Amino acid sequence: MAPVASSSTLDPEYLLSDPKEDEAFPTFERRASSRELISKYNDEFALKNTEKTYEQQYASLYFLRLTVLKPRVSKVAAEAWNGMSILNQEVKAVDRVLDVRQGEFCWIVGTVYIEMTLKPNILDEITKEFWTTAPISKDKFADAANDAIMLEDESGRVNLVGSTIKSELLVTGCVVAVLGSETTSGDFDVVDIRFPQLAPQLPRKMSTGHERKYVALVSGLEVSGDVHESYETSMLFEYLMGELGGSDDSKHASEIIHVIVAGNSFSNRRSPVSRDEESLDNSQRKKKKYGYDSSSYNSKPTEALDILLADLSASVSVDIMPGDQDPTNYSYPQQPINAALVPRTRRFLGSSFRSVSNPCWWDIEGLRILGTGGQPIDDIFKYIEGDDRLQMMEACLRWQHCAPTAPDTLWSYPFRDCDPFILNETPHLFFAGNQPEFKTKIIVGEDGQQVRLVAVPKFSETGKIVLVDLESLASEVVTFALNGTGR
């Protein structure tokens, strides 16, 4: 099935006529773009092997989060609740969570902790060793009836009850302020809740040029290098290089000044060799050294991706960000993929190719972008009731924290000096890769901040990439599909 260039305006008559003598064909050039990484934030994600220690506990991370976010929430809460009186009693701020008194209306600030009965618990696993129940793998671990929401700070925890708190989108690790009073059973009955809301945003520098500029967000390529590699992947790379479709498509592609490959570019399918090995018996199996058989290493995904990226880097600047299946560390924040894995593309390192961490902050032509490989959003998805990914992304911005479930359920490095996931600034564009489908919206903050949220879908499943216009923040989807494959 040949690919059809549907957006071309080539006239069939033109194609079937004789070539003209002095024909001039327009060549489109990509303009050079200034695209930088915001080192102020990205440096905090970088973990040098020589400086990493695991002697500290995760309590430091929670302490840092609370210390930084507590004043911000307190400010919002004070503006909302100072001077308010409920039942002729003036509400006041209480410094420590355990200092609430029964019958007094007060507000407290702390980190939310949700005790979930269905959440996989290491202690349950140990007890299960003695029983034969199979573990039930679930998509979601939230159980609204049985989950207990608590507020925690350095003094202790208090249980939050009330209908207000049940209807809010909360995960373990976000810092909130709650207004209410203590009940007779020692729980805190919540009347109102406040979040830090969107952090201040730098104004966007609008350039005066008339040409459009796009940044292309690609996610979930899952290049495998097999014979059965999807044709859509090569179509995508040809499109980005301007080789696909008619002159309209080329022109559109030339307006893409930057490509961000966000997560899961390498497929983790095992090579066919290892599958045959399973049928051999013990004597015939190859001896494993250090626990793995090095001859069963499948280098095809790396080589295939290398070739594709090298071609692409010659044409447009590319940033590659790791995802949860990529060959870099698993815990969040993920370190940049080592360029030694892509030797042909490595030649472009320093000019048009760059390997970045996950998450990452960019500044492309004055537009501030925060991107993740999707792990924090996927993790939040597991612990709340709803399905709306954009709502979760918006909540992250309103909590001023891009990965609140770290380190509780999202593996993270035990940071000791600063929590790098705290958002001190709201980006103009916030995207999360490897999402199940494309969704986008613009949210507006209290001080007029405007953020474009984009959930970038997995390319291997949907064949879609997202182009975001740097001037207007409009987003469009380009779909690559073969006719007749039903996508």
Place this chain on the structure above:
Amino acid sequence: MAPQAKRSRSTSTNKKSLAKQVRLTDSFRQKKIASSQNVTGKKLQPQSSTEVVPPAASHTPSDEVEDSAREIETEGEVESQELSAPPEEDVQREADEQVVSVEPEVEEPLDYDDPQYRAYFDKTQKVNIAAPIHQQGVSTVLRILKNFDLTAAYGPTVGMTRLQRWHRAEKMGLKPPEVVYKILISKEGKSMDELREGYLYGQI
């Protein structure tokens, strides 16, 4: 006539503390003089042999008195707080102290008997309702450091040295006490495990 002359037991200690005064940072010397003013209750003439470098431009003599007055008032407020809250050292810090303190290259030997440690520690203990038990053999310096470890406001202590914790608290703007800093940057404070590491070192 140094204020220390009244309290020190030997003249050699006196000389050491005088020599030390030369190399301290300006602001710390201000506080030292201020606190010693507080202790002796009479205004001192700055010793000409020790006031080698004049105080920073923003620090006029009237500021000095103000600082000491403020220090006296706010440090007296500790009784309303629990032990775990930091002592309200609301001493006004100069603008250049907002940045992370840089350790001086020369490491001072630690004077375990320095009376200001005793004075500082007694202030922090005002919130206690009972005398501490089993603490006869423990030096004041160690008690100050343990008290610093137990102050919840500066965060968890496990897995880092006291100096790292102090720097983290300063970076967060929590204003950790300078007395503790002075102990930690001394020669013993950097080399001895007992002083350098938290009280749970080796146990967790």
